[in-house]
Amino acid sequence: MPDDYLPDEQGQIPTNLRLLILLEEVARAGVPVTPSALKDTLNLPKPTLHRLFNTAEAAGYLQRDLDGRSYGPGPRLRRLAVNTVSSQRMRTVRLAILRNVARDIGETCNIATPDREGMTYLDRVETLWPLRIQLPVGTQVPFHCTASGKMYLSTLRPAYLDKYLASATLESCAPGTITDKKKLKKEIEQTSKRGYSRDNQEFMDDMVAIAVPILDDQKRLTSTLSVHAPVQRHGLDDLVKHLDRLRAAAKELSELINT
Structure with a gap:
């Protein structure tokens, strides 16, 4: 589970932080990851995870890797990283x-x-x-x-x-x-x-x-x-x-x- 977030009463990541934490975890991994690989880390239902990955991919923050199943940083997330640095x-x-x-x-x-x-x-x-x-x-x-x-x-x-x-x-x-x-x-x-x-x-x-x-x-x-x-x-x-x-x-x- 990520260290720096405030869980709700059920111990899950608040809705307004889920996409941000997801992007953080993909960047932290350093290699392309699948939604199932983050299921236990993020403690989110499988359909929710897939929806978040699809949203991030459609917006350009994540990019599907060659295997078609795993994801890495997309052009907008890479640009955000450069701008931050x-x-x-x-x-x-x-x-x-x-x-x-x-x-x-x-x-x-x-x-x-x-x-x-x-x-x-x-x-x-x-x-x-x-x-x-x-x-x-x-x-x-x-x-x-x-x-x-x-x-x-x-x-x-x-x-x-x-x-x-x-x-x-x-x-x-x-x-x-x-x-x-x-x-x-x-x-x-x-x-x-x-x-x-x-x-x-x-x-x-x-x-x-x-x-x-x-x-x-x-x-x-x-x-x-x-x-x-x-x-x-x-x-x-x-x-x-x-x-x-x-x-x-x-x-x-x-x-x-x-x-």
Whole structure:
């Protein structure tokens, strides 16, 4: 049963809170869930649960998964999450952290969040160098060929990673793009072991990047912190030298969202 709600006299969730608690529990699960999986958690009759799931799906807050039975966050719930994280007071502190790490490293730093089709840039602080790569806030980039995207893929359960690889179209974006699914899976597994991801001219020609995870209080990835630079200034090994600074900033950002 959820912790932070006021039950009625029968010990059930009040009608005006049921949909909100349902969405909270789906988000908390971190994987697609079926109505029956939440029956005992929410202590609601099966018909009521199905009605709530149908209402949330019709409104765009939930989205049916590939199996046709389970549900995950829909576009409106994902947009609500991004808008919540981007609230002005939190964003002020978040940008201060991002500016500090960008200043210390001397290159552009980004925070990106996973969406259905790729990673979306939530915040960005540009380098002061005149030679820079333009990827404004709101830009969506692929999973398979970006540091942020591969960091996210490395946190998927093996079965979900296999499903992604089975259905994904690995389009070539640059000379270094990994389009072979077996090679990409090996790279994702190595990313998981090392705890950071790399983009070696895979998304854009002459651009390298690394990324680290920003975690919630259950150690799940909520977003990524990355730094990228043109190869004219830095090679991939140069960026890896800043890994400790990047991880320290990611820890600060994790503490911010978990406060």
